[in-house]
Amino acid sequence: MDKIRFATVWLAGCSGCHMSFLDLDELLFDLADAVEVVYSPVGSDIKTYPENVDICLVEGAVANEENLELALKVRRNTKFVVSFGDCAVLGNVPTLRNVLHGPDPVLRRCYVELSDYGGQIPNAPGIVPKLLDKVQPLHYYIDVDLYLPGCPPSADRIRDAIFPLLRGEKPVMEGREMLKFG
C-alpha cells in the first residue's frame, strides 16, 4: 500500500503548533512509518505545495496574499484539510490587528511609529506579500475537514487527532482534552 501523503503548512502563526507537533517525540517515528511527508516547514525541503496530498495540517490564520494563495492551493490539492491550532481555527493573536482598520495603520505602527529612526514601510514588490484587509481564520476562505483547536494543541491532542486519521477514522473531538481553546 502507498504511504499516506502528509503535509503541514505554516501560515500566519507563531509556529508554536509546529513545535507542539515536534513534541510528538518518539511518535514521530510511528508517523514516519505511516506517512510520506510531502511538504512541511519542519519535515521537508520541498518548496512548492505538491498535488495529491492526503492530509494536511494548516497552522496559522490567513493574513496576507501569500497565505491566501497557499491556502487555496492546499484546498485544491488536498483530500483532508485540518485547521491546526487556534490561529487557523479562530484567527487568534494575528487577528488583533483587525481592530486597527486595515493594513496601512498596522504597517505604519510597526515600521514607522515604533522605529528608532528612519522607519519606512517595506514595499519590495514580489518579496513582501501584501497584507489582506483583515486577518481571518482558515475556514473563512476554504472548506475545512477537521478543526484541531489549542494554542498550541498539545502533543497528546495532536496524537489523538491525527493517528485515527491515518487509520481512516474520524477522531472524536469532544471534551476538555480535545477542544479547549487557548
Next chain:
Amino acid sequence: MATKTLEKPTSQQQEKDKRFKILDVVIKKNHCRQDALIEVLHKAQSTFGYLEDDVLLYIARQLKLPPSEVFGVATFYHLFSLKPAGAHSCVICLGTACYVKDSPRLLEELAVSFNLHPGETTPDGKVSLMTARCIGACGLAPAAIFDGKVCGKQTPESVRTQVQNWLEE
C-alpha cells in the same frame, strides 16, 4: 475615554444657567419620581439641545438615581443625543413605505452632494442629518422632516435644495 468632572454644579452656575431651573420644574412636577426619568430627559434634551454630562449628573442627583442608570437610559433611546445638533435638522424617513419608494436614494444624494451621512452634522454646524424608522406619513412616501415640518413625496433634488438653502443661510 474622556475624563469627566463630577463636582456638583455650584449654586452660582445654576443661577447663571436658568435652564437647570426649567429642569427643576419638570422634576418637581413629577415629585422627583424615578419613573419620570424619561420625561425629564425629554425636557433636558429640548432645553439644552443635547444631554451633556453635567446635565445627566444633575438629573441623577435630583431623581436620586445612580449615574450609570441615567446614562444607560439616556443612551438606550434614539431621540436622546449626547452630542450637540446642527442649527437645522433634516430627518429622512426610512420606513418601509418610504423604503420601497426609494428613500435610500435621498440619503445617497446628501452623501454625494454634501458628504453628509446619517447621525452627522455639517462641519459648519448648520445641518444635522438623521433617519427615522417611520414617521407614520406613509401615504406621502418618501417623507422627510425639515426642522420639524413633515414634507411628503420627496425627491433627491428637493432634499438637496432644502439642505443647500440652509447651508447658504
Next chain:
Amino acid sequence: MSVVTLKIDNVDVAIEAGSTILQAAREAGIKIPTLCYLEGVSPVGACRLCLVEIKGSDRLHASCVTPVSEGMEVFTQTEKLKEYRKMLVELLFAEGNHICAFCVSNGNCELQDVAIEVGMDHTRFNYRFPERDVDLSHPLFGIDHNRCILCTRCVRVCAEIEGAHVWNVAFRGAAAKIISGLNQPWGEVSSCTSCGKCVEACPTGSIFRKGVTTAEMKKHPDYIEFLHTAREEHQWTR
C-alpha cells in the same frame, strides 16, 4: 411548603413549588449550561443557553426563569437544543474579541467551559472584530471590553448585593456596552467600593484583578452565592 414532582430527561424530581426548572435540574444532578445565570442575583434569562423543551409546548423555555409545575416533562439535551446552544456560543465568539491564548482567565473561564461543553470546535459565523477598549483606571481591577459577553452579572451583583450601582448597560443592540458611572473611567466612579464582587461574578476574563497574567485569574462565582445565602440565613462562614 408544597412540593411538585416533574420529570427532567426522564428522571423523576421532587422539588419545592416555585422553584425554577434550572434549580430542579441542578438538584437532580442534571447539568444545563448557563452563562448569565448567577446564584444569588436575580435571573434575566438573557443568554438562552439554559433553554429546554417542555412536553406539550412548542416553544423553548429558559430554565432559569421558568417555574416548575406538577407533572411537567422537561428535556434538556435534545438534538435541537444541543445545536442551538452550540450556535449561541459560536455567535458569542464571533461577537467579541475572545483570544483565549493570552487571556488572564484562560483555563478558568465559563465561556471557554461552555464552548467545550457544547462541543464547539470553531465558529461558523463571521468575526466582527469590534473595536473595544480596556479600562485600567481602577487601582485594583481592570475591565477589558473585548472579552465581555454582556451577561450583566457585574451589573446585577453591584446593584443587588453591594448596592453601589457602579455598572450598567449603555447604548443598545450591537453597540451595547457595560459602563461604569456616567460612562467614566472605572477608577473615577465614586460609588465603587472596590469590593471586587464584579470580578468574581464575571464569567470571562473581562473584569480581572490587576497584576495577574495569562491563565492566572481564578474566579469564584460561588462566592456571590455564599454572600447571598449568608445574608438570608445569617450564616457567615462558608
Next chain:
Amino acid sequence: MEFSELQRIAAEYQAQRKPIRIRYCHAAGCQSCGSLAVAEALQREVSAQGLTEEVEVCPVGCMRLCGRGCLVDIQGKLYERVRPEDAPSLVASIKDDSITPTAPAGSYDHPFFAYQLPIVLENCGKINPEEIDEYIAVGGYQQLEKVLHSMTPQEVIREITISGLRGRGGAGYPTGLKWSTVAKMPKTPKYVVCNADEGDPGAFMDRSVLESDPHRVLEGMAIAAYAVGANQGYIYVRAEYPLAISRLQKAIQQAKRREILGSQIFGSTFDFKIDIRVGAGAFVCGEETALMASIEGKRGNPRPRPPYPAESGLWGCPTLINNVETFANVVPIIREGGEWFSGIGTATSKGTKVFALTGKVKNTGLIEVPMGTTLHRIVMEMGEGCADGKKVKAVQTGGPSGGCVPVEYFDTPVDYESLKSLGTIMGSGGMIVVDEDTNMVGLARYYMEFCRGETCGKCIPCRTGTVQLYQMLTKILSGEATEKDLESLRQLSALVKETSLCGLGQTAPNPVLSTLRFFEQEYKQLLKS
C-alpha cells in the same frame, strides 16, 4: 356629570352648528400637504363671499385617502389634492351648482371607500378631534355612563368576550380573556395601559385614530379600567407622533374639565386617571414588557414571560395592556352588543381591521374592512394595484415581524389564522405593496437592518444573530454567496426565531423566511455559481 348633562351638551352643540359644513382633514398626513393653509383660504373665502352665517369650516380627523391630500368634504362631496388657490371655486360651488371647483373631485362610491366598514374609524373624518363636545354630540361617553350605572364589571367583560374581539396589536390574544384575567387578580392597585407605540414602519392606523378620535380611546380605556378594577391608566405614545400626543393631551384635559376623567365619574364610585408617557425612539418598546419598563423610566429591555403583565406588570401589579385599535373597538361593542360585533368577520376573527395601505399602490391610505376580506379586494380593488402600470408582486403585512404574501395568494381572506398559515402575521395592520421592480432579498435585508438597529441587545440570539443575518443577506446581495451561505441563513433564522427572548427577536427572521419561502428563486439567482 350625569347622562342628562351629556345630552344637554350634545344638544347645545348641535344647535350652534351652521347648516353647511366644509370639512377638511387636519391629521398629520394632510397637514404635511398644507391642509392648514387650505383651511385658512377656505375660511377667508367664506367671509369674502358673505357666507359666514351659514357655512363653517370644520377641522376633522383622517379622511383616509392619505395619498391624495389635502382632502376636503363639502356636504358629502369629496375633493382631493386641494390647494389654497382652489378655495374660491370650492366655496362658490356651494351656492352655485354651475361652478365646477378647480380641485379634483373624489368619490365615496369608489371601491376604496365603498368596501369599507368603519367601526373603529366611524368618527374619523367626521368630527373635530380637538373638541370634546363634538365627540359628545355624536354620542360619545354615553357608553361609559351606561357601563358605570347599569353594568357590573363582569357584564362588561362578558360582552367583550362574546364579541370575540382579539388584540389588534398583532398577536390576536382574546381581549375578553385578558380582561377577565386582570379582573380576577387579587392584588391592587391595577393599571390599564394603552400601547400607542406604533413602531412598525409602514403602519399608521393608531396614529390616525389618536389624531382623529382620541376621546374614543379614552372612553374605551375607562370602560376597561372599570371592568378590571383599575384607577390609573397610561397611554404610551411614540415621540414620533407629536400631533397625536398633543391631541391626546388636549383630550385628557377636556375630559378632566368635563369631569369624565377623575374622581367619582358620572356620580359613580369609579375613579380613573390617565397619564401620557412619551417614548423616546425605541421600536422594542412596543413589546409589552419593554413598554412597561419604559413607563417605569428604565431602559426598554424586555423580560421573560411568565409572569405575564396581567399578573405582574407595572411596578409588579396586575396590568392590562391593549393596543389603541383594541380600545377603540370597545365603545361600539358596548353600544351595539357583543353579538352584533361577533356577527362581523370570520369564524375566528371577529369585527373589522384597520389597515394602512401603502407602498407601490395607487390609492394609499387608511382602510377599515371586515375580517375575512381578501387581499385581492384590498390591494387590487380598493388600492387599484400599482399606480404606474407595473405588476403587483406581493404585499408585506406585519412589518419587520411579518412576511410577504405573493400575488398568487391574494384570494386569501385576511384574518389571524389565514395569514399565519402563509407564514406572516396580521401585525398591527401595515400593508406594504411591492411591485415587480422590488428586490425581495433587498426587502428582507431592509427589515433585518431595521431589527439589527432596534434590538435591545439583551439576549444573545437577537443581539448577535440579527447582525449576522444582515451580513449574510448583504453577502447574498453582493453576489458573493454560495448555496452553503443560503443554508446558514436558514439555520440562523431558525435559531433567532426559536431562542430569542422576546417578540422582536422571535419574529425578526420572518421577512427572511417568508421571502425564502415564496421567492427562493430570487435568492438563488444571486448565488455565485
